[in-house]
Amino acid sequence: MNASIGVGPRRRGTHPVAWWGWALLLATAASRTANPWLLLLIVAVSGLVVTWCRGDEPWSGAYRVFLLIGATAIAVRMMFYIVFGGAEGTTVLFELPSIRLPEWAAGFRLGGAVSAEGALAAVWDGLRLATLLVCVGAANALASPRRLLRSVPAALYEVSVAVVVALSVAPQLVSGVARIRRARALRGNMSRNPVNVMRTVVVPVLHDALDRSLALAAAMASRGHGRAAGVPTATRRATSASLLIGLLGLCAGAYALLGTATPAPAAWSLLTLGAAAAVFGIVFASRRVPHTRYRTDVFGPRDWAVLLSGAAAVAGTVLSGMAEPGTIWPATSPLAAPPLPLYAACGVLIAAAPAVVAPTRTRTGTG
Amino acid sequence: MPMTTPSSPRLGFRPRSLLAVVLAAAFGLVATSWPLLAAPGGALTETTSGPWLFALLLPVVTAVALIQLADGGMDARAVAMLGVLSAIIAAVRPFGAGSAGVETVFFLIILAGRVFGPGFGFVLGNTGLFASALLTGGVGPWMPYQMFAAAFIGLGAGALPGSNAAAPATRSGRAVEIAMLVVYAVLASLAFGLLLNLSFWPFAITQGNLAYVPGGGIGENLSRLVAYSAATSLGWDLGRAITTGLLIVLTGPVLLRVMRRTARRAQWH
Numbered sequence: 001m002n003a004s005i006g007v008g009p010r011r012r013g014t015h016p017v018a019w020w021g022w023a024l025l026l027a028t029a030a031s032r033t034a035n036p037w038l039l040l041l042i043v044a045v046s047g048l049v050v051t052w053c054r055g056d057e058p059w060s061g062a063y064r065v066f067l068l069i070g071a072t073a074i075a076v077r078m079m080f081y082i083v084f085g086g087a088e089g090t091t092v093l094f095e096l097p098s099i100r101l102p103e104w105a106a107g108f109r110l111g112g113a114v115s116a117e118g119a120l121a122a123v124w125d126g127l128r129l130a131t132l133l134v135c136v137g138a139a140n141a142l143a144s145p146r147r148l149l150r151s152v153p154a155a156l157y158e159v160s161v162a163v164v165v166a167l168s169v170a171p172q173l174v175s176g177v178a179r180i181r182r183a184r185a186l187r188g189n190m191s192r193n194p195v196n197v198m199r200t201v202v203v204p205v206l207h208d209a210l211d212r213s214l215a216l217a218a219a220m221a222s223r224g225h226g227r228a229a230g231v232p233t234a235t236r237r238a239t240s241a242s243l244l245i246g247l248l249g250l251c252a253g254a255y256a257l258l259g260t261a262t263p264a265p266a267a268w269s270l271l272t273l274g275a276a277a278a279v280f281g282i283v284f285a286s287r288r289v290p291h292t293r294y295r296t297d298v299f300g301p302r303d304w305a306v307l308l309s310g311a312a313a314v315a316g317t318v319l320s321g322m323a324e325p326g327t328i329w330p331a332t333s334p335l336a337a338p339p340l341p342l343y344a345a346c347g348v349l350i351a352a353a354p355a356v357v358a359p360t361r362t363r364t365g366t367g
Numbered sequence: 368m369p370m371t372t373p374s375s376p377r378l379g380f381r382p383r384s385l386l387a388v389v390l391a392a393a394f395g396l397v398a399t400s401w402p403l404l405a406a407p408g409g410a411l412t413e414t415t416s417g418p419w420l421f422a423l424l425l426p427v428v429t430a431v432a433l434i435q436l437a438d439g440g441m442d443a444r445a446v447a448m449l450g451v452l453s454a455i456i457a458a459v460r461p462f463g464a465g466s467a468g469v470e471t472v473f474f475l476i477i478l479a480g481r482v483f484g485p486g487f488g489f490v491l492g493n494t495g496l497f498a499s500a501l502l503t504g505g506v507g508p509w510m511p512y513q514m515f516a517a518a519f520i521g522l523g524a525g526a527l528p529g530s531n532a533a534a535p536a537t538r539s540g541r542a543v544e545i546a547m548l549v550v551y552a553v554l555a556s557l558a559f560g561l562l563l564n565l566s567f568w569p570f571a572i573t574q575g576n577l578a579y580v581p582g583g584g585i586g587e588n589l590s591r592l593v594a595y596s597a598a599t600s601l602g603w604d605l606g607r608a609i610t611t612g613l614l615i616v617l618t619g620p621v622l623l624r625v626m627r628r629t630a631r632r633a634q635w636h
Contacts, residue, residue, distance in 0.1 A: 165450020
């Protein structure tokens with residue numbers, strides 16, 4: 001139906017970095033509020049976008065798994081509240097037998113009164129963590145990991161090639177196990193004894209995989225892979241220095257943040273400068289790697305639109321935080337239905353835009 | 368450029384790689400254990416955005432350490448071997464996912480780090496967990512921490528005393544090597560559990576007796592952390608330590624032999 005959207009010479013769906021950016025922005029919005037309506041709205045928006053925009057790849061089912069993980073997070077938080085206590089309240093739901101642990105065991109109280117206010121606070125809090133996890137699950141379901149690997153900085157070229165090799169070898173490993181088990185069965189060896197399985201299945205599979213890696217390495221080496229690229233020593237030194245200075249800055253900044261000796265602005269700026277130097281080093285190191293790419297993955301206007309829609313959600317919560325702070329962090333005692341923050345809700349609704357802007361192409365379309 | 372090629376798929380460990388790894392370790396220590404180390408009134412206890420910042424900066428730090436390690440020291444053999452071993456890690460990881468405390472990844476990283484050296488172990492910890500997260504769609508906020516920890520477990524296994532490439536000549540020497548690896552595996556698994564707990568403790572629980580108190584100082588928070596660990600993850604941590612040690616005892620002799628054979632065969636220069 002939307003055949004006209006996906007047609008373009010290099011158009012292959014939304015960029016995975018755009019999806020991750022969108023999901024992390026949505027997660028940032030969720031981390032800035034404890035309003036249950038807003039959190040549920042974020043979950044609904046992410047679910048809508050996932051159902052409209054995901055493909056039918058193996059990872060597309062990740063969203064459901066993360067929904068389950070989120071539900072577990074809420075249940076665990078609730079259990080923690082019931083067993084270990086938390087916020088106190090006046091509306092007591094029921095009373096558990098309570099034990100006070102002795103001083104040497106930290107002196108905690110176990111059990112005791114369970115109040116509606118405390119339970120509600122625990123659920124809202126668990127819902128916030130669950131929403132963060134669900135946002136991450138949306139990114140997992142939407143972004144193609146193989147295309148994401150193409151966006152790894154070029155300076156990490158060798159490492160990303162190793163991951164690509166791993167992703168392609170893993171299925172071969174499974175077929176290798178099947179082949180060797182069949183050969184073993186043909187020889188009449190049906191033993192389930194672990195020692196026997198180790199000797200006749202695991203060791204041959206490992207030998208097979210490692211020998212294959214040597215053959216692969218020989219093939220790569222004979223095609224000129226892995227030779228030290230002709231980079232001038234001065235450039236190499238400069239890159240290295242920038243990377244190390246960045247690391248030093250990050251370390252110094254992190255330690256300065258811990259203590260009280262350094263004023264906070266100085267510590268933050270030290271951390272920022274270190275991060276900037278490290279990122280500059282990575283970019284610089286990527287520039288000097290003379291590797292060409294086949295069909296570079298462009299970050300097009302639609303990817304920017306996806307990213308901006310995520311930013312709208314954050315902007316909405318920030319605006320609500322300034323204009324109506326009581327609705328963003330609703331009080332649980334006294335018991336009352338929390339109001340819906342207007343600006344934040346509008347922002348989160350805008351974040352549903354990818355469902356319209358970047359839906360999956362139908363299989364009968366351009367393909 | 369005349370650069371001596373290593374004689375097997377081992378990564379060269381030059382002074383600046385060492386410096387990068389040490390600095391990365393220092394940063395990682397703060398990024399995980401800031402709840403204990405943050406002094407009352409310090410900048411980190413005044414805000415809530417600090418921990419998120421650490422989770423975002425950890426990948427940058429890991430990338431810098433990897434670039435320094437890979438720069439000029441990684442040939443096609445190392446890349447291919449890393450790829451295949453990462454695939455094996457990704458393939459065995461789901462076996463440990465279903466049951467509490469069964470950890471099927473560390474023993475492979477430890478054995479491979481032992482045979483191929485500290486630099487290789489560091490990169491393998493990263494690529495193995497990254498590949499398995501990509502294959503299973505399990506990329507989450509915990510992944511930078513897990514990759515970082517696995518990398519240092521591999522690095523430590525490679526840095527243990529004794530020769531990496533050559534097997535001990537005597538039977539008792541081989542037994543001592545396995546015993547050393549088992550002790551290392553148990554200690555590393557326990558430390559991993561504690562540090563991972565620390566990294567997400569302030570997010571997992573925010574109210575009650577077990578929660579992190581911002582600005583509480585080490586005395587207040589340490590007892591809360593110990594109680595939290597005992598209540599939530601002690602079984603998992605012990606299970607992880609036991610399964611890793613057991614797997615090394617059971618599979619270590621065979622796997623070390625297989626990998627050392629491959630390392631010997633890779634010397635084709």
